[in-house]
Amino acid sequence: MSEHVVSAKTYIAVWLTLLVLTGVTAGVAFINLGPFNTIVALVIATFKALLVVLIFMHVKYTSEKMVKVVVVSAVFFLLLLLGLSLADYTTRLL
Amino acid sequence: MADSPIAVEHHNPALKHHFADMEQQREASSLGMWLFLATEIMFFGGMFCAYLIYRLWYFPDFGAASNSLDITLGAVNTAVLICSSLTVVMAVRAAQLGKRQQQVIYLALTLVLGLAFLGVKAVEWTSKFKEHHIPGPTFNFEGSIPSHPDQPVDQHHAQIFFSLYFAMTGMHALHMVIGVGIFSYLLYHAWKGTYTPEYYTPLENSGLYWHFVDIVWIYLFPLLYLIDRKK
Structure with a gap:
């Protein structure tokens, strides 16, 4: 149901999470994790993309x-x- | 036709005759938008694929070239786009709740954030231009491999990085410019009160487009700016 109205609280929580993860991904890049630097960066980016798709783009709520x-x-x-x-x-x- | 009981029962002026009801109409348009976004994923996917292969081959040179990008501006732009995604969902929500004034405010904020992103991008590109990091006959990249400071960077490999950088951020910026155009149109219609809780499909679908462009940047930021930054 695309007319499902998501609460403003949910949107703000997702927004804050996305901002924090942006900081985390930039910070982690300066720590030496060997080959895991790339993996961590991609995992964080994918988690952020998932949040945007499911909540902001309403895929979680669509019937x-x-x-x-x-x-x-x-x-x-x-x-x-x-x-x-x-x-x-x-x-x-x- | 006007005497038909079905037509009389739910007559919403926005409902086209080939849909059973508003919900079906809304979902059909959303499905169409997602099909378009699927083609967009494959469009950007080609560039991401080229990027991944060259990065794998020329990782040290890509690291050196990536280190010349301004990480602060890249992170700020990521935050700007994330904020614009919030204003977009809030604008859609305002339409769902029938709040015209909020719709207008959130759409105007989205436009401001979108233009801010493009402004930062222009600053970044200008400095790349001054440093001769634009691929072409005047391309010149001085630097050494991050993990081996005594090893100079291969000019050709660095040039491939910057070709991909400008192709990917350029196509992304083009999508942003188109998005700014679409959202100006939406702002005008929101101002006129076109979008109601029964009909806000253009807002919803343009929102999907905007979020998609945001997601592309969510991947571009770590892939282009954060290669081999470790000390």
Whole structure:
């Protein structure tokens, strides 16, 4: 149901979380975690994106299942593109 | 037709005849918007893919080039976009609750934040231009690999980083410019009182677009600005 009215409190909580995570991701970049620097940055970015999609973009509240199908399949095809390309380029011996 | 009991029962002037009710109409338009966003994901996905492959190949040079970007401006711009996403959801909420004045205020704030983002971006690009970091015949990048200060940066690899940087932030900024145009239109209509709790589809769908552009930046910030920053 897209007319579901989300409380202003929820929106502000999400907004604060997003701001804090922006600070965290910038701060963590200066700490040496070896290869985990990239992983931590991507995990934080994905968590932030998830918050935006579910709450701000109302995917959590929609009763239209096709919207969820479109979102999941779009992400799936993106991961297919990135995953298979990287699987190729990282295993080439040339 | 006017005598048909169905037509008489729910006659909302915004309801098009091929939809059963307002809810179905709203969900159909939202689904269409999401399909458009799926194509946008694949559009940006191509650039992200190119970026990931080159980053994997030329990681040390990418780190050096990334370190020349202003992390403060990048973080501030991330915060600006996150704030604009909040004002967008608040504007949609105001429409759902039928509060015209709040709608106008939140949409105006969104426009201000969107323009602030573009302003910061212009400052960043100007400094890159002055430093000769724009890919082309005058490209020149002096620097060394962050983890090996005695090793100079490969100019070609640094140039690839900046090509991707300008392609990705440029396409993102173009989306922001289009977003500012769309939100100016929405502001005008919100001012006229076009959007009501029964009909605010343009606001809802433009909001989805704005959040999508925000998400792209949420990924661009760590990927472009935060490579190999560790001390």
